[in-house]
Amino acid sequence: MDQALKVLPGSLEIDNNQAAKEVMDLLVEKFHNCEGYLAYKLTTLSRESEEQSPTFIIMAKQYGIILVDVVDEEIVSFSEEEGKVVWMCASGERLFSRSFLMDIFVDDVEARLKNSLELYDRKSRRVKIPISSYIVLPRNNLPRNELAGIVESEGVSNYLTRPDLDAHLTTIAFEEAEISQSELDKTISLIEGTSVFEDTFSVDFTEEKTLGGMVRKSLQKIFKQDDAQRQVSMQVPEGPQRIRGLAGTGKTIVLSLKAAITHKRKKNYNILYVFNTQSLYGQVTGLIKKYYAYEAKSYPDFEDKLKILHAWGGKGKEGLYSFLCKKYSIRSLTYSEVRGATHPLQFIYRDLIEKGGVKLEPIFDMVLIDEAQDLPPELFQVIYKITKKPKRIVWAYDEFQSLGDMKIKEPSELFGVDEYGKPFIDDDLLSGEYLGGIPKDFILPNCYRTPRPVLMMAHGIALGLYSRNGYMQLFDTASEWEAIGYRVKEPQKELFQEGDEIVLERPEVNSKNSMERSFLEQGLEPFDLILYERFDTFSEEVAWVVEKVKRITEDEGVKPEEIVIININNRAFSKSEALRIRKDLSDIGVASVTPGYVESTDIFGVKGCVTISTPFRAKGNEANFVFVMNSQMVSNDKTFRARNAFFASLTRTRGMCFISGHGDGMGELYNEFESVKRNFPCFSFSRPSNSKVSFVRKVLEKSDFELDEISSSYENLRSDPDFLIKLIKDDPELLEKIKRGFEDE
Amino acid sequence: MSSIGAVEQSLNSIGKLYGDILADSRVYKKDREISWYYYSAGIAKRVCYPREYQLLIDAQQFSFLLTDGSFFQFYYSFYDGGDLKKARLAFYPAPMLIEEKQDEIETYIDTASEALSEVYFSMLEDIDSGSGFYPGKNSHLRVDYDHEVVSHSKLHLQFGALNEFRLSAKSICLPFGFFTMILRSLYSDWYVSLSARSGFRDAVRHSYNRKTCVDEHEDIYLDVGDEVRLGR
Numbered sequence: 001m002d003q004a005l006k007v008l009p010g011s012l013e014i015d016n017n018q019a020a021k022e023v024m025d026l027l028v029e030k031f032h033n034c035e036g037y038l039a040y041k042l043t044t045l046s047r048e049s050e051e052q053s054p055t056f057i058i059m060a061k062q063y064g065i066i067l068v069d070v071v072d073e074e075i076v077s078f079s080e081e082e083g084k085v086v087w088m089c090a091s092g093e094r095l096f097s098r099s100f101l102m103d104i105f106v107d108d109v110e111a112r113l114k115n116s117l118e119l120y121d122r123k124s125r126r127v128k129i130p131i132s133s134y135i136v137l138p139r140n141n142l143p144r145n146e147l148a149g150i151v152e153s154e155g156v157s158n159y160l161t162r163p164d165l166d167a168h169l170t171t172i173a174f175e176e177a178e179i180s181q182s183e184l185d186k187t188i189s190l191i192e193g194t195s196v197f198e199d200t201f202s203v204d205f206t207e208e209k210t211l212g213g214m215v216r217k218s219l220q221k222i223f224k225q226d227d228a229q230r231q232v233s234m235q236v237p238e239g240p241q242r243i244r245g246l247a248g249t250g251k252t253i254v255l256s257l258k259a260a261i262t263h264k265r266k267k268n269y270n271i272l273y274v275f276n277t278q279s280l281y282g283q284v285t286g287l288i289k290k291y292y293a294y295e296a297k298s299y300p301d302f303e304d305k306l307k308i309l310h311a312w313g314g315k316g317k318e319g320l321y322s323f324l325c326k327k328y329s330i331r332s333l334t335y336s337e338v339r340g341a342t343h344p345l346q347f348i349y350r351d352l353i354e355k356g357g358v359k360l361e362p363i364f365d366m367v368l369i370d371e372a373q374d375l376p377p378e379l380f381q382v383i384y385k386i387t388k389k390p391k392r393i394v395w396a397y398d399e400f401q402s403l404g405d406m407k408i409k410e411p412s413e414l415f416g417v418d419e420y421g422k423p424f425i426d427d428d429l430l431s432g433e434y435l436g437g438i439p440k441d442f443i444l445p446n447c448y449r450t451p452r453p454v455l456m457m458a459h460g461i462a463l464g465l466y467s468r469n470g471y472m473q474l475f476d477t478a479s480e481w482e483a484i485g486y487r488v489k490e491p492q493k494e495l496f497q498e499g500d501e502i503v504l505e506r507p508e509v510n511s512k513n514s515m516e517r518s519f520l521e522q523g524l525e526p527f528d529l530i531l532y533e534r535f536d537t538f539s540e541e542v543a544w545v546v547e548k549v550k551r552i553t554e555d556e557g558v559k560p561e562e563i564v565i566i567n568i569n570n571r572a573f574s575k576s577e578a579l580r581i582r583k584d585l586s587d588i589g590v591a592s593v594t595p596g597y598v599e600s601t602d603i604f605g606v607k608g609c610v611t612i613s614t615p616f617r618a619k620g621n622e623a624n625f626v627f628v629m630n631s632q633m634v635s636n637d638k639t640f641r642a643r644n645a646f647f648a649s650l651t652r653t654r655g656m657c658f659i660s661g662h663g664d665g666m667g668e669l670y671n672e673f674e675s676v677k678r679n680f681p682c683f684s685f686s687r688p689s690n691s692k693v694s695f696v697r698k699v700l701e702k703s704d705f706e707l708d709e710i711s712s713s714y715e716n717l718r719s720d721p722d723f724l725i726k727l728i729k730d731d732p733e734l735l736e737k738i739k740r741g742f743e744d745e
Numbered sequence: 746m747s748s749i750g751a752v753e754q755s756l757n758s759i760g761k762l763y764g765d766i767l768a769d770s771r772v773y774k775k776d777r778e779i780s781w782y783y784y785s786a787g788i789a790k791r792v793c794y795p796r797e798y799q800l801l802i803d804a805q806q807f808s809f810l811l812t813d814g815s816f817f818q819f820y821y822s823f824y825d826g827g828d829l830k831k832a833r834l835a836f837y838p839a840p841m842l843i844e845e846k847q848d849e850i851e852t853y854i855d856t857a858s859e860a861l862s863e864v865y866f867s868m869l870e871d872i873d874s875g876s877g878f879y880p881g882k883n884s885h886l887r888v889d890y891d892h893e894v895v896s897h898s899k900l901h902l903q904f905g906a907l908n909e910f911r912l913s914a915k916s917i918c919l920p921f922g923f924f925t926m927i928l929r930s931l932y933s934d935w936y937v938s939l940s941a942r943s944g945f946r947d948a949v950r951h952s953y954n955r956k957t958c959v960d961e962h963e964d965i966y967l968d969v970g971d972e973v974r975l976g977r
Contacts, residue, residue, distance in 0.1 A: 579768050579812060586769045591782060593805070598768070598814055600803050608782060609805065 005031050005060065006227060008039035009436030011236040011265050019072035019138050020055050022165070027056060027068065030169045036060030036184060041265065042192055042234065045108040046297045050265060052101050054133070059191065061184050064130035064177040065109060069157075071098050074139035078152055085152055090139070099155035102133050106156055112190045119186055129187055130177045133157040138165055192234065194225050194257070196294045197287075212557035214522070215624045215655035218514040226250075226512065232442045233257035236265065236366070236392070237434050240411065240425055243396045243442045246484055247651050248449025248622070251396035252280065255368045256287035258394060262366055263288075263306045264296050269365035273308045274320050274383070276345070276374040277620040279602055284308055284370070311345055311379060321348055324382070330356040349378035362388040369395035371620075372414075381416045384424045391425065445485050445510050449622055450651050452511035453526045456683070457657075457676050459484070461634065462647035465685045466675035468668065476687075485510040489682070500687040508681070515655055527677050532659040534666035538577070538630075541662045545627055546584045548658055549610060552625065553590060560590055563610045564623035566649040568642060568661075569630040570614050577630070578612045585610060615645035618652050626653035631661030635669040639699060639707045747829055747919055751955040752779055752821050755919035758948035759809060763924065766935055769810040777823040777830075781808045784820070794884050794905060795840040807837075809924075814839035817927075818887075819920045828892070829957055834923045835887035838931070888917050890957065900959045915959060919952035 007028060012020060020040065027038055036059045044053045054069035074090035078097065085097035110127045113119045119128050133156060140150070140161040147159055164171050179187070189195040225233065232243060233254040245251050259273050273284060285308055292300045300306050313319015325332035333348050341347035360382065367387050369375065372395040380395075387393050395414075411430060412423035430441040447455055460466065463475075475481050476496050478488040481504055490503040508516070516526045531548075535541040545565065552558040567577055578594045585592045592610040595603045596617050604611050604621050611623070628649045633642040650657055661669060676683075699707070717724045728735050756772050756779070771781040783805050792800070801807065807816035820833040845853075847869065854865045884905035891899055901911035917923075928936040939945070 583768050583812075586767070587764075591769065591771060591805075598802060598810065600799055603803050606805060 005034045005058075006037050006231060007436035008037055008042060008231060008234045009434070009438070010040040010042065010234055010261070012040040013238040013435040014236055014266070017055075017070075017072070020070050022138065023068065023070045023136055024056065026165060026169050027058065030174075031058060031060060031063070034058075034060035034062045035181075036062075037188065037230075039192075039234065043295060044264075045105065045112060045191075046295060048296060048298065053105055054102060055136075057191065059184065059188055061179050061181070062176060063132075063174055064179055065132070065187065065191075066174065067102065067105065067109070067131070067133040067157075068136060069098055069102055069134070070136045070138065071095070072138065075137055075150055077150060087151065097152065097155075098135050099152060099157050102135060102157045103155050106131055106133055109191065113187065115190055115195065116186050118183060119190075129179060129183065130175055132175050134160055134172075136160045136165070138162055188230075189225065192225075192230070193291055193295045196290050197253075209522070210555075210557035211552055211656065212559065212562065212624075214518050215515065215558075215562070218518050219624070219654060226446050228442075228444055228446065229254050231436075231438055232444075234261060235434065235436065235438050236262050237394065237438075237440070239390045239392060239434075239440070240429055241392075241394045241434070241440050241442060242411075242430055243394065243444065244483060245396070245398065245444030246447055246455075247398055248447050249444040250446075250448055251398070251444060252283060252370055253287060254444065255370055255394065255396055256284050257291060259284075259306060259308075259366075259368055260288045260292045260295070260300065263300055264292060266365065267305070269305065270363055271306045272320070272364045272367045272383075272386075273306070273370070274311055274367065274379075275370035276311050277371060278310055279604070279620055280370060281308065281310060311375060312348065320379075320382075321352065324352060324356070324360070324386070328356045328359045330359075343376060346376035346378055349376060349382055352382060353378060357385070360385040362386060364388065366392040367394070369393065372397045377409075377414055377416055380414045381424070384415045393425075443483050445483075446512050447485060447510065448512045449654050450511075451513045451515040451526075451529050451653070451655070452506060452508065453516060453529050453677075453680060454650055454653050454657055455511065456506055456680060457530055457673070458647045458650040460676035460683060461650075461669070461672055462643045464640070464643060464672075465683055466672045467635070476693075486683070496687045498687055498690050502683070502685055502687055504683045506681050513654065527680065529656050530659065530673075530677075531656070532631075532670065532673050534632075534670050535660065535662040538662055541629060541660045542581055542584055544660055545581065545629060545658070546588060546590075548627070549585060549590055550588050558625060559608075560592070560610045561605045561607050562624040562655075563627070564605075564618060564621070564625070564652060565592075565610060565612045565627040565629060566615055566618050566652070567612070567629050568615060568633045568645050568649065570616065570645070574614065578614075581612055581629075615649045619648060622652050622654055624653070624655040626650065626657045628657065628659045629661070631659050631669060632663050632665035633661070635665040635672075639711065640696070641707070747821075747832075747917075747955050747957045748827060749777065749779065749821070749823050751919060751951070752819075755921040755948070755952050755955075756808070756819060758921045758944070758951070759924050762921075762942055762945055762948060763809075763928075763939055765939070766812050766932075767809050768812045768814075770808070771805065771810075772808050772819070777825065779819065779821040781806065781818070781820075790908075797885070797905065798837055798840050801837065808920075817920075817924060819923075824892075829890065830892050832890040832917065832957070833887060834917065834920060835885055836923075836927050837885045838883050841883050888914065888923070890917060890959075898959075900957070916956045918956040921948045922952035922956075925949060925952075 005028065007024075009024075012024070024038070024040065031038060038056060038058050040056055041050050041053065042057050044050045047053060054067045056068040056070070058066040058068070060066075073087075073093055073095065075087050075095075076090050077088045079086055079088070085100050087095040087097055089095060109131055113127045113129055120126070121128060135151075135157050137151075137159060138161075140147070141163070142150070142161060143163050144159045144161045147153075147161070151159060158172075160169075160172065186195075189198070229250050232241075234257070236258070243251055243254060255273065259271055262269060263271055273288075275281075275284065285302065288300055288306070288308070292298075302308060307323070309323060310317070310319040311321065313322035322332055324330070330352065333351055338344045338347050362385070364387050367383050369380075369383065372380075383393060384391070410427045411425040412427050415424040417423050433439050450458070475484075478494050478496075481488055486504040486506050488502075489505055491500050496502060515529060519526060519528055533544055535544065549560075549563060549565075552563075553560055565581060567574055567581075569577060575597050578597050582592045582594050582598075590610060591608055592612055593599045593603050593606050594612045595601050596614070601617055604613070605623065613621075626649065628646065631646065634646045637643070650659075659673070717727075728738065753774065760767070760770055760772075773780055773782045773784065785804065785806065802810075802814075802816065806818065808819045809817045811817075815836070815838045818833060818835040818837070820831070821829065822831045824830050850865050850869055854862050854869075857865060886902065886904050888900070888902050897911055898913035900915075900917055901913045903911055925936075925940075928939065
């Protein structure tokens with residue numbers, strides 16, 4: 001795969017440009033062995049319209065940059081009029097000289113490349129990457145050397161005509177080159193415009209040797225689109241598409257870029273971007289604005305054409321729900337009407353469907369849904385109704401966000417069925433590929449945010465791979481593991497069975513966070529990124545955390561706002577524990593905020609302040625240094641919810657994490673930590689018995705409320721063993737079941 | 746007269762003697778100014794008290810945060826010569842809702858005056874419409890001192906709920922005294938246990954002896970801090 005040319009078809013499928021498709025096939029045939037990209041209308045280089053830019057751009061190690069413009073007209077002559085060169089077409093059409101436009105475009109490509117000294121020699125004032133350009137005239141049958149009088153010959157570009165196409169481009173000697181991977185990477189990011197997300201001109205003076213400096217340094221390098229992200233973000237699909245990936249794999253940036261390029265290319269499209277976490281609003285508009293402003297030299301039309309909406313919205317701020325209610329004159333439910341509902345979002349969308357389901361009509365040409373795993377099916381049904389054919393609905397799904405919904409919801413379940421029971425979107429609509437070989441069900445395998453050891457610790461503990469009784473085997477196929485970035489070494493088959501010895505490896509290439517490498521360069525071990533410690537009491541635990549915060553802020557150049565402390569305990573005392581930590585930090589002169597307890601819930605990472613949070617509130621946020629406290633809850637919790645919380649907490653980290661806990665449960669968990677560390681970068685465990693697996697599934701299917709009920713009844717029964725024994729003795733059927741259960745063990 | 750050193754000492758006493766009830770301390774000194782980290786001037790107008798409180802707490806605008814969520818602001822700036830230029834001592838209680846229920850308000854209307862009925866009716870409408878609006882019943886209070894002001898008294902007590910009303914004062918004690926007065930009035934349990942600590946009386950005395958006095962003759966006077974003087 002890495003050896004082959006990758007295709008970025010952009011909106012070619014929608015444009016349905018047959019001449020371009022023909023040329024693309026020939027170019028793919030010609031260049032398929034090159035390392036690099038062939039892209040359709042990748043950029044207009046800051047021009048308002050894409051009319052004036054060439055049809056294809058090839059960027060490859062073996063050739064540098066090749067620009068190809070396909071002119072789907074037969075050209076018969078040219079003339080100069082008032083300083084312009086005009087091409088006459090057989091159809092009677094008059095075109096501004098494409099050759100002249102290409103000259104300007106080549107200059108603009110050079111101008112972009114000059115932004116990097118790696119690609120530009122200041123002394124000779126020359127760009128180091130060779131650029132060649134071709135104008136393809138598929139409707140002209142004369143050989144290219146007989147075009148005199150038909151097109152002008154002054155331009156930098158070469159002409160290709162029908163005979164060249166018929167000869168599969170073998171008649172052309174493309175200028176060869178040799179450019180390095182890093183030069184190619186730089187070239188692509190400058191040309192496609194994603195270089196705006198890098199801090200090219202900022203200089204960091206921090207001492208790299210401190211922890212704070214190392215993390216910040218590693219984050220600087222972080223923005224670089226990888227192949228997978230680029231392929232999917234630079235494409236406008238002609239139908240539904242699902243994008244799967246763990247937290248930190250770049251789902252939001254992919255969706256934002258997709259929104260921005262579609263908005264730019266299809267000015268008349270109505271586009272909707274919808275999400276669930278309020279804090280995403282700023283991030284998404286920021287990404288789109290930055291890219292769009294650079295590429296189109298104008299401001300995106302957020303008012304009308306490109307709507308970025310929170311799923312709900314309210315009086316103060318428009319959301320999808322309030323937008324639709326207003327549009328269709330449906331009275332929107334108020335917060336207090338919804339307050340009692342278990343799933344408020346589900347409740348309001350159900351109400352919307354009941355009140356206005358028939359009114360809803362297709363108004364959007366494309367809908368992008370972020371955080372799909374957090375949104376109810378009712379919302380998807382509404383989206384289906386308001387999206388025009390061919391239902392360009394793109395949703396990003398993180399299947400590991402909630403262990404309760406571990407099984408990914410398939411489209412038929414997500415979008416529901418019509419009155420005849422036929423799914424709106426069939427599951428198999430997601431199988432296969434769009435033009436350019438881009439899967440309809442796209443997986444982003446690379447994790448950017450979380451360093452590999454931290455991610456593996458999070459997975460290992462969350463799934464209880466080394467736990468004596470918390471074991472949960474949820475992925476039973478090799479492809480499920482591969483989807484989250486693991487390579488299955490053993491057993492060599494797709495479906496795992498009871499008793500299989502399973503060995504998985506997480507290849508380094510799937511973790512793009514460079515902290516692990518920085519640590520190795522400093523003579524440290526990958527697992528030095530994770531500190532874990534057990535204590536007898538909560539007080540001792542707090543003292544350790546406070547001491548660590550003090551040390552890294554005073555000696556290691558870490559800023560307080562880079563630190564998040566997450567308290568796994570979400571039960572009684574969690575507020576007083578948070579305030580206790582705040583107070584102890586205040587006593588050593590470190591300021592902190594406790595969002596949701598004192599400050600508003602969206603106050604996160606305030607300058608000069610450590611953030612003290614809960615796993616739920618920390619969701620969607622990330623930090624360079626993460627402390628996870630009260631981890632003993634993980635091994636004490638029979639319902640696995642604490643394991644889920646542990647996973648969510650740990651994966652907030654972009655740099656280092658500090659895990660602590662106290663009391664009895666911590667000893668067992670400590671052993672699990674050690675096992676993860678010992679096996680790194682692999683997991684090695686055996687597939688538990690079917691009965692155990694089905695028990696775990698049973699627990700996961702229960703709601704939080706049911707689990708609470710069961711736990712408290714159990715605690716009650718446990719408190720009086722004699723009574724419990726009597727009860728069981730009087731129930732022979734239950735007694736038999738219990739006996740059998742023990743024999744199974 | 747309050748000097749910068751005296752103010753600092755008084756703030757230190759708060760940390761020392763009242764540390765148990767403080768969730769966070771943000772006192773910050775720079776040159777001739779004592780305030781808090783990320784200090785910014787200004788008061789939110791035309792918003793309800795819970796919102797005012799939320800805006801301030803989210804922007805970290807406090808010197809001391811109490812464990813119940815209430816907070817204090819202490820701001821002082823001095824002239825180069827050492828005289829007090831401006832001061833602000835404020836208390837923001839954690840917002841509370843009215844305790845009345847819908848049916849209680851309905852019974853009030855039976856006998857209420859016309860104007861008051863209007864108020865009750867609009868409260869009921871809000872409750873009915875589901876906007877969930879219940880008026881908060883408390884507000885902030887503050888003492889402001891501005892040596893240069895001419896349009897109104899230099900030193901006065903103000904309440905958030907009646908922002909244009911200024912109760913002029915003759916003198917103002919140091920932060921510890923102000924803090925203690927609030928404790929004594931609103932947190933009697935804490936006051937009883939904390940005031941028994943050694944050093945308490947000295948700190949009160951200090952904060953009263955080093956009070957700032959103003960000499961203005963044409964207004965109502967209230968000796969803020971007087972009550973605390975004797976540690977009653």
